[in-house]
Structure formats: structure tokens, C-alpha cells
Amino acid sequence: xxxxxLEEHVSFPEMFISTSTAAAQHMQAKLADITGERLxxxxxxxxxxxxxxxxxxDVPSPAYASAYNDLVADKIKDHRESFTAFALLPMTTxxxxxxxxxxxxxTYGFQGAMIRGTINGKFLxxxxxxxxxxxxxxxxxxxxxxxxxxxxxxxxxxxSNIGGTTGPNEAIACxxxxxxxxxxxxxxxxxxxxxFDKYPNLKIIIGHMGEMLPMMWTRMNRIFxxxxxxxxxxxxxxxxxxxxxxxxxPQLQLAIDTIGIDNILFSIDYPFSSNEMGIDFLNNIxxxxxxxxxxxxxxxxxxxxxx
Numbered sequence: 655x656x657x658x659x660l661e662e663h664v665s666f667p668e669m670f671i672s673t674s675t676a677a678a679q680h681m682q683a684k685l686a687d688i689t690g691e692r693l694x695x696x697x698x699x700x701x702x703x704x705x706x707x708x709x710x711x712d713v714p715s716p717a718y719a720s721a722y723n724d725l726v727a728d729k730i731k732d733h734r735e736s737f738t739a740f741a742l743l744p745m746t747t748x749x750x751x752x753x754x755x756x757x758x759x760x761t762y763g764f765q766g767a768m769i770r771g772t773i774n775g776k777f778l779x780x781x782x783x784x785x786x787x788x789x790x791x792x793x794x795x796x797x798x799x800x801x802x803x804x805x806x807x808x809x810x811x812x813x814s815n816i817g818g819t820t821g822p823n824e825a826i827a828c829x830x831x832x833x834x835x836x837x838x839x840x841x842x843x844x845x846x847x848x849x850f851d852k853y854p855n856l857k858i859i860i861g862h863m864g865e866m867l868p869m870m871w872t873r874m875n876r877i878f879x880x881x882x883x884x885x886x887x888x889x890x891x892x893x894x895x896x897x898x899x900x901x902x903x904p905q906l907q908l909a910i911d912t913i914g915i916d917n918i919l920f921s922i923d924y925p926f927s928s929n930e931m932g933i934d935f936l937n938n939i940x941x942x943x944x945x946x947x948x949x950x951x952x953x954x955x956x957x958x959x960x961x
Contacts, residue, residue, distance in 0.1 A: 656702045656951035658960065659932070660798070661861045661898035661921040663709035664688065669722055684925035685709050688729050692924070693736060699929040701922075702951065703960070706730070707740040707768040707798065716744040719754055727762040738960075740768040740798055748782055752789035759793050765958045766795035766859075771802020771833065777840055779847035787853045796857035796894065796957060799840060801833030801865075808836070829926075837865040841893065845878060850888045857957060858893050861921060863900035864909055871912040890914055894957060896921035897949070901935035915945050919954045 665685035684691065688706070696704065708722060719742045730737040741758040743751035751767075758764040767790070769778070776782075778799075790797050804813070804827060813827040826832060837860055844850060844858070860867075867874070867889075875885045883891075895913060897906065898921035909918055922932035939946050955961045 655700075655947060656955070657700055657920065657933075657936070658703050658705070658951045658954040658958075659701055659922045659924070660705045660859065660896050660919055660954060661800070662704040662706055662924040663926070664706050664726065665709040666722075666725060669718070669725065681709075681925050688737065689733060693733070695924075695929045696736065699933040701929060701933070703736055703738065704924065705738050705740055705765055705954075705958070707800070708742045713746050713770075713773055714742060714744050716747055716750040716754065719744040719751075720757075723754065723758050723762070723764070727758075727764075734763075738958075739764050740766055743767045743769060743786065745769060745773045745783070745786070748785045752785040755786065755789050755795070756793060759795055764795075765960075766790065766797055768798040768800050770800050771836065772805055772840070775805040775807070777843050779843045779849055787849065787856055791853045791856045794855065794959075796859050798859040798861070799837060800861060801828070801837045803828060804832055804836060808832075834862055834865045837862075838867050838870075841865070841867065842874070842878065845885060845888060850892050851882050854892075856892060859896060859919070859957075860893070861896045861898035861923070863897055863905045864895040864913065867895075868905075868908045868912040886912075890917060893917065894919055894953070897932070897935070899923035899927045901927070901931055903938070903940065906939065910941075915941075915948055916953060918949050919957070920949050920951070 663685055665682065667682070667686055706726060714722065722742045726739050730739065741755055741764045743754055745751050755767050773783070786797070809827060813832065841858070841860060850856065871886070879885045890913060893913065894917045895909060896919045920932070920936060922929055936946070936950060939949070
């Protein structure tokens with residue numbers, strides 16, 4: 655069975671980001687590797703392809719984003735059966751970001767882009783980011799919305815007494831809780847702002863089994879469904895979630911019961927989660943084989959046009 659994973663991170667010493675989380679800095683050697691231990695682990699666990707994305711928390715300049723995307727393309731050019739990528743975009747300059755998305759899709763065959771958290775404190779429902787949505791819809795590629803380090807005002811209000819986003823308590827502000835709730839808020843803001851209705855063919859991906867949204871599914875639908883379509887209908891048509899870093903059957907079943915089997919894609923969150931953890935979870939999913947195949951590769955093949 656083909657196995658595609660969509661939230662798999664890289665970071666290279668020659669383009670090091672000093673504001674990466676402590677967890678990312680600890681994993682630097684694994685993040686920098688593509689064709690060594692990473693590829694060997696994929697082959698040992700039966701993973702067919704990883705969609706790579708950069709691990710950092712900064713918003714890059716156009717020059718940095720282009721250089722990074724060129725570097726990734728060069729590193730995977732001889733292993734295209736095993737790797738593809740989401741582009742890094744210079745989101746502080748949305749017109750340049752839209753152009754970079756188109757360049758990487760048409761030149762390198764990248765599958766879309768990963769956007770991290772808020773952009774200088776702004777959510778993507780700000781009108782200035784319209785060029786990126788327009789271009790993604792035109793190119794028919796998804797945007798993967800990944801959490802990022804919270805804005806300073808959020809850190810000060812919620813996390814200042816536990817060390818902010820540094821030290822042992824960064825998990826509360828970031829990957830243990832904070833940034834998942836922020837991503838859920840981000841998606842709800844896009845819905846409330848009418849972004850999904852304005853761009854009806856736009857596809858958004860989020861990770862970590864839906865960033866808490868499935869738990870609140872029915873309540874959200876009752877409260878927020880005030881536009882052309884209900885929240886549930888909108889999300890089932892335009893929102894996709896991956897399993898990255900969440901390898902438990904009850905959470906998977908909740909996701910299936912809410913967003914639906916056709917909108918769930920397998921991901922591991924390598925190297926922050928191991929391929930072995932992810933594959934063990936996949937192999938123990940208690941669903942018919944054809945549904946497991948949808949999660950493992952079928953939905954990704956369809957969304958990303960991989961086959």
C-alpha cells in the first residue's frame with residue numbers, strides 16, 4: 655500500500671533560523687537530513703513519499719524564501735519518487751508570496767505551500783493576503799496552515815508567568831497546547847470572514863487531527879453557520895486535516911465522525927514524531943481496508959494530484 659505523509663519537516667544549517675523552537679534546535683541533525691536516516695527510515699517502515707516543509711517560526715523575505723525553495727528542490731531532485739514539498743512563502747509581501755507559490759508549483763512541482771501561524775500578528779483573513787488565496791485557488795493547490803510561535807501580545811497575556819516560549823514550559827505555549835488552539839481560531843476566523851465562500855475552490859489543510867476543531871464540531875456549526883453554507887458543509891468541501899503527531903484511535907474516530915473519511919490524510923510530523931509511531935498507528939486502524947487506503951494515500955493522491 656502506498657503511504658504518503660504530508661507534515662514532514664526539514665531545516666538546513668546553511669539557512670538556520672535562530673528563532674526556531676528549542677525542540678527544533680534539538681532536532682537539527684534529523685531536520686537537515688533527507689537522503690540518509692530519513693530515507694532509510696521511510697524505506698524500513700514502508701512510507702512511499704514525504705511532503706517536506708521547512709521547520710521555522712520566522713516570516714522570510716522574498717529572497718530567503720526563494721533561496722530556501724531552490725535548495726529544497728535541489729536536494730530532492732534525484733529522489734522525486736520519495737519526496738516533494740510545500741513551498742515557503744514570504745507572507746509579509748503577499749504579492750511576492752503569490753508569485754513564489756506559482757514559481758515553485760510550475761518550476762519544481764511543489765504541492766502548494768505551508769504557512770506558519772500569524773503574520774506579524776495578523777491572521778490571514780486580513781484583506782492584504784488575498785493575492786495568496788487567489789493564486790492558490792487558480793493553481794488548484796492547497797495551503798497548509800501550521801501553527802507558529804504566538805505573537806508577543808499573546809505570550810504576555812497567556813504565557814508570561816511560565817517562561818513564555820522558552821525553557822521547559824514552551825510546550826504549553828506552543829506544541830503542547832497554545833499553537834493548536836491558535837490554529838483552530840485561525841480557521842474559524844477564515845470561515846467567519848467569508849474566505850471560504852469568496853474562494854470556493856480553495857483548499858486548506860491543518861494538522862494534528864484537526865487542531866481541536868472536531869471536538870467542538872456540533873457547537874461550532876450551531877453558533878457560526880450564518881453565511882451561504884453551514885460550517886460543516888464548508889469544512890467538508892474545503893478543509894482537510896492530517897494525523898500529524900496524534901496517533902490514537904478515539905481521536906481518529908472523532909475526526910471521521912465529523913469532517914469525514916475523505917478529508918483525513920496521514921501524516922507523522924517527522925522528526926518530532928517517529929515513522930515507527932505513525933506506521934504502528936496506521937496498521938492498527940480498525941476500519942475496512944479501502945478506508946485505511948484513503949487515509950494512507952488515496953485522499954493525498956486526489957488532493958495533491960500525486961497520481
